[in-house]
Amino acid sequence: MTVLADVVFWVLAVIAVVAGAWVFRFDSMARATYALAVSFVAVGLALLLVDLDYVGMVVVLMMVMEMAVMAVYMIMFMGMNPALMPMSMVHDNRKAVVAAVAGFVLLGGGALLVPWPVRRGVPAPDGTAALGEALMGSKMLVMMAVSPVMVATIVAGIAIAAPRGRYDRLGDDLDRGRADDPQPGGVGR
Amino acid sequence: MTLQALLVVAAALFGVGLYGALSQQVVVMVMMGLELMLNGVVLAAAAMWWFLAPDPTGQVLILVVVAAMTVEMAMGFAVATLLHRSRSADMTDMATDLSR
Numbered sequence: 001m002t003v004l005a006d007v008v009f010w011v012l013a014v015i016a017v018v019a020g021a022w023v024f025r026f027d028s029m030a031r032a033t034y035a036l037a038v039s040f041v042a043v044g045l046a047l048l049l050v051d052l053d054y055v056g057m058v059v060v061l062m063m064v065m066e067m068a069v070m071a072v073y074m075i076m077f078m079g080m081n082p083a084l085m086p087m088s089m090v091h092d093n094r095k096a097v098v099a100a101v102a103g104f105v106l107l108g109g110g111a112l113l114v115p116w117p118v119r120r121g122v123p124a125p126d127g128t129a130a131l132g133e134a135l136m137g138s139k140m141l142v143m144m145a146v147s148p149v150m151v152a153t154i155v156a157g158i159a160i161a162a163p164r165g166r167y168d169r170l171g172d173d174l175d176r177g178r179a180d181d182p183q184p185g186g187v188g189r
Numbered sequence: 190m191t192l193q194a195l196l197v198v199a200a201a202l203f204g205v206g207l208y209g210a211l212s213q214q215v216v217v218m219v220m221m222g223l224e225l226m227l228n229g230v231v232l233a234a235a236a237m238w239w240f241l242a243p244d245p246t247g248q249v250l251i252l253v254v255v256a257a258m259t260v261e262m263a264m265g266f267a268v269a270t271l272l273h274r275s276r277s278a279d280m281t282d283m284a285t286d287l288s289r
Binding site: 002005009010013017020021023024029032033036039040043046047049050051052054055058059062066069070074089090091092093095096097099100101104107111112116119120121122124130131134135139146149150153154156157158160161163 | 245260
């Protein structure tokens with residue numbers, strides 16, 4: 001089982017990194033999006049190998065949907081042929097490569113050289129249940145903080161992306177008696 | 190599968206994402222780079238959780254990182270939509286004045 005887990009992990013690791021690298025090599029932004037989705041799915045499946053069942057599935061499901069939205073978004077707004085369009089839209093490529101390699105060497109070197117402590121404790125028999133109990137108990141504050149942030153994100157996203165806001169409809173001082181809408185509504189009073 | 194192996198893979202993901210975030214001109218591609226970096230953070234956090242302290246606190250931390258990824262993407266899409274609508278810009282070089 002351990003050997004099989006090792007093999008599966010390394011296959012997923014190679015897929016995750018190679019697909020991640022191809023994100024910036026594909027000539028099509030739609031394909032780049034799919035490559036990123038593949039990278040996320042590989043990492044999500046790798047999480048399952050360390051008994052992070054819930055988090056792993058959340059990552060897979062959320063990122064697949066997110067990449068689908070991203071693909072639609074790019075096809076809508078970027079005005080690019082989603083199939084094949086040669087592109088090389090980079091700046092400071094050399095500096096970026098140097099920074100990326102330096103970051104990898106620093107982090108990877110640290111991972112290999114740091115004398116990591118031994119494991120403390122053992123995982124709960126049902127990790128998902130333990131996570132749920134923590135979120136609804138001792139870690140409730142985390143949920144209480146994340147939830148309003150999510151709501152604020154929804155409101156802010158709509159406010160920023162909406163084509164017409166209340167100032168467009170009711171004037172800069174919000175004192176226009178009748179909203180200036182392209183398609184007037186109401187009952188004509 | 191060891192802690193070091195997982196962390197090296199996470200570092201590779203972070204490095205690839207860093208390259209994308211620094212080099213890409215299209216706003217959405219920059220966001221993809223940031224997502225890849227956070228992908229590496231999630232993997233590193235999972236490795237730390239499993240090999241060092243496998244209690245629920247680590248899982249909660251990973252969920253917070255996933256939530257941060259969601260917020261980043263949602264706000265990034267919203268800002269990119271506004272940029273596209275207001276000045277037909279989809280490249281970072283066309284919106285450098287926003288950094289002032």
